[in-house]
Amino acid sequence: MERTLISDTPKKVGEPVRLEGWVNTVRDHGKITFLDLRDRTGIVQCVGTALPKVSPESVVEIAGKVTRRPEKLINPNLETGKIEIQIENLKVISPAAELPFDMGQEDLNLDLPILLDYRSLTLRHKKQQAIFKVQAVIIEAFRDALRKKDFIEFQAPSIISAVPEGGAEVFKVDYFDHDAYLSQSPQLYKSLLVGIFERVFSVNQIFRAEPSVTTRHLTEVTSLDAEFGFIDSWKDVIEMEEYVVRYIFSEVEKKCAKELSLFNATLPKLPDQIPLLKLKEAQEIIYKRTGRDVRTEKDLAPEDEREICKWSLEEKGSDLIFISHFVTKKKPFYVYPDPEDPTYAFSVDLLGRGVEWSSGGQRLNDYKTILEHVKEWGLKEKDIELYLQSFRYGVPPLGGFALGAERVTMHILGLKNIREASIFPRDMERIDVRLSTLSEKESS
Amino acid sequence: MERTLISDTPKKVGEPVRLEGWVNTVRDHGKITFLDLRDRTGIVQCVGTALPKVSPESVVEIAGKVTRRPEKLINPNLETGKIEIQIENLKVISPAAELPFDMGQEDLNLDLPILLDYRSLTLRHKKQQAIFKVQAVIIEAFRDALRKKDFIEFQAPSIISAVPEGGAEVFKVDYFDHDAYLSQSPQLYKSLLVGIFERVFSVNQIFRAEPSVTTRHLTEVTSLDAEFGFIDSWKDVIEMEEYVVRYIFSEVEKKCAKELSLFNATLPKLPDQIPLLKLKEAQEIIYKRTGRDVRTEKDLAPEDEREICKWSLEEKGSDLIFISHFVTKKKPFYVYPDPEDPTYAFSVDLLGRGVEWSSGGQRLNDYKTILEHVKEWGLKEKDIELYLQSFRYGVPPLGGFALGAERVTMHILGLKNIREASIFPRDMERIDVRLSTLSEKESS
Numbered sequence: 027m028e029r030t031l032i033s034d035t036p037k038k039v040g041e042p043v044r045l046e047g048w049v050n051t052v053r054d055h056g057k058i059t060f061l062d063l064r065d066r067t068g069i070v071q072c073v074g075t076a077l078p079k080v081s082p083e084s085v086v087e088i089a090g091k092v093t094r095r096p097e098k099l100i101n102p103n104l105e106t107g108k109i110e111i112q113i114e115n116l117k118v119i120s121p122a123a124e125l126p127f128d129m130g131q132e133d134l135n136l137d138l139p140i141l142l143d144y145r146s147l148t149l150r151h152k153k154q155q156a157i158f159k160v161q162a163v164i165i166e167a168f169r170d171a172l173r174k175k176d177f178i179e180f181q182a183p184s185i186i187s188a189v190p191e192g193g194a195e196v197f198k199v200d201y202f203d204h205d206a207y208l209s210q211s212p213q214l215y216k217s218l219l220v221g222i223f224e225r226v227f228s229v230n231q232i233f234r235a236e237p238s239v240t241t242r243h244l245t246e247v248t249s250l251d252a253e254f255g256f257i258d259s260w261k262d263v264i265e266m267e268e269y270v271v272r273y274i275f276s277e278v279e280k281k282c283a284k285e286l287s288l289f290n291a292t293l294p295k296l297p298d299q300i301p302l303l304k305l306k307e308a309q310e311i312i313y314k315r316t317g318r319d320v321r322t323e324k325d326l327a328p329e330d331e332r333e334i335c336k337w338s339l340e341e342k343g344s345d346l347i348f349i350s351h352f353v354t355k356k357k358p359f360y361v362y363p364d365p366e367d368p369t370y371a372f373s374v375d376l377l378g379r380g381v382e383w384s385s386g387g388q389r390l391n392d393y394k395t396i397l398e399h400v401k402e403w404g405l406k407e408k409d410i411e412l413y414l415q416s417f418r419y420g421v422p423p424l425g426g427f428a429l430g431a432e433r434v435t436m437h438i439l440g441l442k443n444i445r446e447a448s449i450f451p452r453d454m455e456r457i458d459v460r461l462s463t464l465s466e467k468e469s470s
Numbered sequence: 471m472e473r474t475l476i477s478d479t480p481k482k483v484g485e486p487v488r489l490e491g492w493v494n495t496v497r498d499h500g501k502i503t504f505l506d507l508r509d510r511t512g513i514v515q516c517v518g519t520a521l522p523k524v525s526p527e528s529v530v531e532i533a534g535k536v537t538r539r540p541e542k543l544i545n546p547n548l549e550t551g552k553i554e555i556q557i558e559n560l561k562v563i564s565p566a567a568e569l570p571f572d573m574g575q576e577d578l579n580l581d582l583p584i585l586l587d588y589r590s591l592t593l594r595h596k597k598q599q600a601i602f603k604v605q606a607v608i609i610e611a612f613r614d615a616l617r618k619k620d621f622i623e624f625q626a627p628s629i630i631s632a633v634p635e636g637g638a639e640v641f642k643v644d645y646f647d648h649d650a651y652l653s654q655s656p657q658l659y660k661s662l663l664v665g666i667f668e669r670v671f672s673v674n675q676i677f678r679a680e681p682s683v684t685t686r687h688l689t690e691v692t693s694l695d696a697e698f699g700f701i702d703s704w705k706d707v708i709e710m711e712e713y714v715v716r717y718i719f720s721e722v723e724k725k726c727a728k729e730l731s732l733f734n735a736t737l738p739k740l741p742d743q744i745p746l747l748k749l750k751e752a753q754e755i756i757y758k759r760t761g762r763d764v765r766t767e768k769d770l771a772p773e774d775e776r777e778i779c780k781w782s783l784e785e786k787g788s789d790l791i792f793i794s795h796f797v798t799k800k801k802p803f804y805v806y807p808d809p810e811d812p813t814y815a816f817s818v819d820l821l822g823r824g825v826e827w828s829s830g831g832q833r834l835n836d837y838k839t840i841l842e843h844v845k846e847w848g849l850k851e852k853d854i855e856l857y858l859q860s861f862r863y864g865v866p867p868l869g870g871f872a873l874g875a876e877r878v879t880m881h882i883l884g885l886k887n888i889r890e891a892s893i894f895p896r897d898m899e900r901i902d903v904r905l906s907t908l909s910e911k912e913s914s
Contacts, residue, residue, distance in 0.1 A: 029700065046700050048864060066620060066668040085864040120835055122864040146860035149666045158667075162623045169610075176510060179606045181692045181875070183894045184628055184652075184675045185641075187901035197629075198644045199652065201689075202681070202898045204905045208628075208643065215894065222593045223602075224510040230675065231628045237646070245645075248625045256473065256490050391564055412894075412902045416590035420492060420529040420566040431625070450627045450659065450856075454646045457631035458856045461648045 027089070033067035036109050038092045045070070045088045045111065046119070048150065049080055051130040062130075063088060063111070070106040074113030082129060083122035083150065089115040138443055142456065149449070156285035158449050160278060161435045165229055167277035168250045168429065171270045177225040177252060182212030184231060188409035190214070190359075195235045197245075208233035211428065216253040217360065217389055218416035220424045225254040229431075239453055241443045242381060244432065246452045253426030260362065260372035260388035263425035264348055267376060267386060268300050271346065271429075278438060289439045294345030294378055301342040304351040305370070308334045324353045332380040350374045350387070359403035360396065362388040362425075376427070379437045386427025393417045471533070477511035480553050482536045489514070489532045489555065490563070492594065493524055495574040506574075507532060507555070514550040518557030526573060527566035527594065533559040582887055586900065593893070600729035602893050604722060605879045609673055611721035612694045612873065615714045621669040621696060626656030628675060632853035634658070634803075639679045641689075652677035655872065660697035661804065661833055662860035664868045669698040673875075683897055685887045686825060688876065690896045697870030704806065704816035704832035707869035708792055711820060711830060712744050715790065715873075722882060733883045738789030738822060745786040748795040749814070752778045768797045776824040794818045794831070803847035804840065806832040806869075818871070823881045830871025837861045 030043040047065035061072045063086070072088055080086060090111040101107030126144060127136065134141065134151050141148050148154055169179065186209045189196045197208040212228050219226045228251045236243040252270065257263060275293045278286070286292070303311070309321045312333050320330055326349065338347035351370040354363045361371040373387035390396045396417055400407060407414060436447040445451040455461055474487040491509035505516045507530070516532055524530060534555040545551030570588060571580065578585065578595050585592050592598055613623065630653045633640045641652040656672050663670045672695045680687045696714065701707060719737045722730070730736070747755070753765045756777050764774055770793065782791035795814040798807045805815040817831035834840045840861055844851055851858060880891040889895040899905055 046866065083863045085866045119866055120837075120861075120864040123837075123862045125863070144859065146662050146665060146856050147863050149663075150863075155666060158624060159622060161625075165623065165625075166613075166617075173610075178603060179609065180602060180893055181605075181609075181675070183690055183896060183901075185677070185690050185896055185901055187903060187905065200642045201901070202679070202905075204901075206901055218590050219593075219893075221590060222599060229673075231625070233629070235646070246627055246629050393564070393567075408903075412590050415588065417564075418567045419527045419569070419591050419594075420564040422490065422529045422563055449624055449663075452627060452629055457627075457629055457645070457648075457650055459631060459852075461631065461646075 031067045032063065032065045032070045032106060035070050035092050035106055035111065039094055039109060040092065042089070042091050042114075043111065045072075045090070047086070049082050049084050049086055049122075052080060052082060061113070061116075068105055070109070070111055071101075071104075072111040072113050074116060077113065077116050078118065080116065080118055081122050082125055083147070084118055085120035085122075087115075087117045087119055088113055138445060139460070142445065142451065143460070145450065145458070153288050156282075156288050157435060157439060157441070157447060160282050160285050160439060161431060161447065161449075163278055163281050164274050164434055164438070165248070165250065165431055167274040168252075168270060168431075169227065169229065170277070171273035172225070172227045172252055175225065175266070175269075177227045177254065178223045180215075180219060180223075180226050180228050182209070182215050182228040182230045182251070184209050184233070188406075190405050190409045195237070197233050197235050210234055211249065212251050213358070213360070213428070214410060214413040216251050216426060217424065218413050218421075220253050220255040220426075221416040221419065221421040224256065224422075225252075227252040237454060239455060241445075242433070244444055244448055244451055244453055247448070248431035250429040250431055250434075251426065252428075253424060255391075255422035255424040257388065257423050257425050260350070260374065260425060263386055263388060263427060264300075264302065264350075264374055267348075267374075267384065267427045271300075271376070272296065274434065275438075286439070289441075291439045293438065295339070295343060296346060297343045300346050300348055300376075301338055301344050302348040302350060303334070305349055305353070306351065308349050311337055324356050326375075328381070331377050331382060335377055335380045338377075346376060346378045346383070348374050348376055359399040359405060360389045361399075362390050372425075374427070376429075378434075381433065381437065383433050383437065384427050384429040386425065388423070388425040391417065391421045391423050475511045476507065476509045476514045476550060479514050479536050479550055479555065483538055483553060484536065486533070486535050486558075487555065489516075489534070491530070493526050493528050493530055493566075496524060496526055505557070505560075512549055514553070514555055515545075515548075516555040516557050518560060521557065521560050522562065524560065524562055525566050526569055527591070528562055529564035529566075531561045531563055532557055582889060583904070586889065586895065587904070589894065589902070597732050600726075600732050601879060601883060601885070601891060604726050604729050604883060605875060605891065605893075607722055607725050608718050608878055608882070609692070609694065609875055611718040612696075612714060612875075613671065613673065614721070615717035616669070616671045616696055619669065619710070619713075621671045621698065622667045624659075624663060624667075624670050624672050626653070626659050626672040626674045626695070628653050628677070632850075634849050634853045639681070641677050641679050654678055655693065656695050657802070657804070657872070658854060658857040660695050660870060661868060662857050662865075664697050664699040664870075665860040665863065665865040668700065668866075669696075671696040681898060683899060686877070688888055688892055688895055688897055691892070692875035694873040694875055694878075695870065696872075697868060699835075699866035699868040701832065701867050701869050704794070704818065704869060707830055707832060707871060708744075708746065708794075708818055711792075711818075711828065711871045715744075715820070716740065718878065719882075730883070733885075735883045737882065739783070739787060740790060741787045744790050744792055744820075745782055745788050746792040746794060747778070749793055749797070750795065752793050755781055768800050770819075772825070775821050775826060779821055779824045782821075790820060790822045790827075792818050792820055803843040803849060804833045805843075806834050816869075820871070820873075822878075825877065825881065827877050827881065828871050828873040830869065832867070832869040835861065835865045835867050 027044040050062040050064040053060040090113045199206040232249045352373045354371040376384040432447040471488040494506040494508040497504040534557045643650040676693045798815040820828040876891040
């Protein structure tokens with residue numbers, strides 16, 4: 027008999043079905059056993075007598091009949107809550123070992139290290155699954171939004187031959203007889219490709235040898251990068267980013283209602299237009315609101331980001347806010363200084379719910395000015411040869427932005443730690459397993 | 471005035487337009503100048519008098535009027551061939567340096583090293599652009615085909631903590647105080663995720679420290695990976711792969727007619743069903759056709775792959791062919807031995823137009839059998855802890871496959887070298903720039 031997916035069972039009342047899935051929970055009431063079966067489409071209650079013993083998480087095949095539940099046993103919280111399966115035959119396809127903790131709870135309530143030590147098991151919990159369903163929707167929405175605007179996808183390389191911006195937080199790779207590094211950003215590639223395709227985007231892993239353990243940094247993240255040419259001003263970049271972010275939210279709203287409700291999450295609140303402040307304006311506001319005088323600082327500290335987001339929500343009704351005009355010399359060489367005051371640049375961060383979601387802005391496109399910056403920033407031309415080559419042969423005014431997929435996921439769902447928003451998170455203490463444990467084992 | 475895209479100019483005969491793009495070619499006829507302008511949507515001829523001198527590839531803005539061409543000057547090979555732009559004003563936005571070679575030819579005809587040394591420039595040629603437009607369509611078609619079958623996308627990590635299958639062709643990464651490596655395949659991740667999502671796919675970079683320079687190997691490639699559970703047999707995997715490949719071809723046919731014609735390329739010929747041979751059957755056929763006795767070999771050599779593809783096309787009318795039942799002990803530990811003869815496994819390669827496009831097959835899902843294989847293959851359990859964990863808690867019968875995006879692109883378009891199918895190809899001699907040159911410069 028063909029397999030029936032659980033989501034299709036309510037349509038088959040009175041019919042025989044063959045189901046396959048995981049035992050989500052088992053409740054043994056003497057002779058009668060209630061068993062919740064889970065597959066990729068949902069959960070359904072199955073009932074049987076004299077069943078073989080079966081442990082939670084085992085993979086089973088159930089042959090049975092779909093019956094309507096008595097009115098008072100209907101479960102309104104379950105999509106299949108009006109029916110149940112009368113088990114005629116249960117076969118264990120792949121038995122599960124005894125679980126180290128109860129997987130049948132509404133919330134897992136595990137410490138983060140345990141959650142990650144048992145990643146292959148804990149991901150089976152519906153709330154963990156939900157995170158990565160939402161993430162898949164976010165990422166595809168990013169691509170889809172940009173394809174609708176004529177952007178073309180490219181595959182950004184991970185291995186690079188030089189680190190144009192200094193190498194403190196870069197991973198080194200043994201590359202035959204040469205040194206190579208892991209890319210911290212596809213920035214130079216996406217910019218040079220504007221000289222070819224006008225509009226490009228990429229979704230790829232980037233790497234930071236972040237030597238500290240925080241709740242918002244990982245050593246490997248998924249970067250959503252976009253870059254485009256023939257802009258009239260840096261404000262075109264903001265406009266495109268706002269379009270993309272709104273598109274992502276609307277897709278998540280459309281496709282992830284169930285997942286959002288599991289987290290009691292609501293999508294970020296947005297007014298007609300996301301507010302925009304210059305760094306200096308933001309610093310002035312923070313000073314006025316808190317008395318902390320940050321007006322001579324060259325960047326926003328984490329508490330400043332939180333404060334300006336609070337302001338944005340209270341005063342503008344917006345969970346997101348753009349901050350522009352960061353200090354030119356604190357930014358990479360390709361940044362475009364504001365001609366009215368070159369101390370500050372047409373660089374733009376998007377903050378959301380207290381933290382940075384993305385950075386972007388207009389980039390230099392004039393070859394001579396780029397060369398001047400390369401010199402001023404103390405870089406070597408040969409380290410960025412392919413980049414310079416593009417601009418040597420004509421590139422239009424351009425700009426772009428990069429969103430971190432994990433950060434967007436984290437702040438849409440209200441997760442506390444970015445590790446929860448990465449399916450296999452890497453930090454200085456963990457690559458799947460805890461590295462210290464690994465070292466101990468190795469040295470013993 | 472709003473910018474008009476070149477593809478929209480034929481609709482605006484008689485109207486004033488503002489165009490932006492690159493100077494594709496310039497032909498100076500004394501006082502009158504013909505200039506082909508290129509943007510992301512096409513090419514259009516512009517005509518003007520007393521124009522400022524402008525070099526090919528410069529970025530320009532042209533204000534002018536769309537006029538119909540006289541009947542005998544219509545160019546049927548150009549989508550805008552019935553019109554031209556009367557230039558009223560030409561402004562150089564970003565001038566191009568003198569080109570090292572003529573970019574205006576139908577074919578670039580450059581040696582591969584030169585093509586790659588000037589990657590930022592040569593990618594502007596329409597045939598080079600076409601390769602990566604086709605590749606973008608292939609990759610999105612892969613995703614789309616699988617989403618239609620309920621597969622969920624995940625982001626496979628690149629940094630791994632151990633090399634379960636030995637480390638000859640793996641890149642080592644300095645990871646704080648630990649050793650880490652670049653992933654050669656998301657195989658173990660996608661398999662363990664079948665225990666969670668049933669059906670998963672990923673598109674990500676994989677890495678091979680391939681110590682030789684061939685026309686079909688790169689050190690970094692884009693892998694299109696799919697894996698799914700609750701299969702009834704290994705033939706379900708073949709069926710799913712055939713569906714995906716046909717879907718890719720139909721999308722390329724629909725969306726890339728122009729690009730295919732630039733390469734005089736035709737999509738691979740397929741009968742109702744892609745032929746399937748066991749390794750031994752293929753070897754027998756090769757022996758009969760060529761007299762070369764490869765019947766005791768444990769794998770197909772490149773010339774065997776070419777010969778069996780020839781057979782497939784001649785005898786079955788198929789440019790693609792599945793080969794199954796490779797030698798178990800030559801495959802990774804997770805391979806599923808055929809119970810009827812465990813010397814051979816349910817592993818399947820897809821060959822196309824003379825070379826391997828993908829490998830896949832059914833994988834072990836029984837925990838005890840996996841542990842036996844781990845021991846037999848001489849691996850350490852702790853190196854694949856997360857993988858084993860998944861199977862310890864119940865995973866259904868599963869299988870999957872991986873397609874190389876560059877190989878599919880290369881063989882659809884009939885490219886001679888895989889480097890042409892990678893936008894920024896990496897091999898042991900090149901990461902963007904030639905590494906030997908880089909070393910020379912560094913040591914001087």
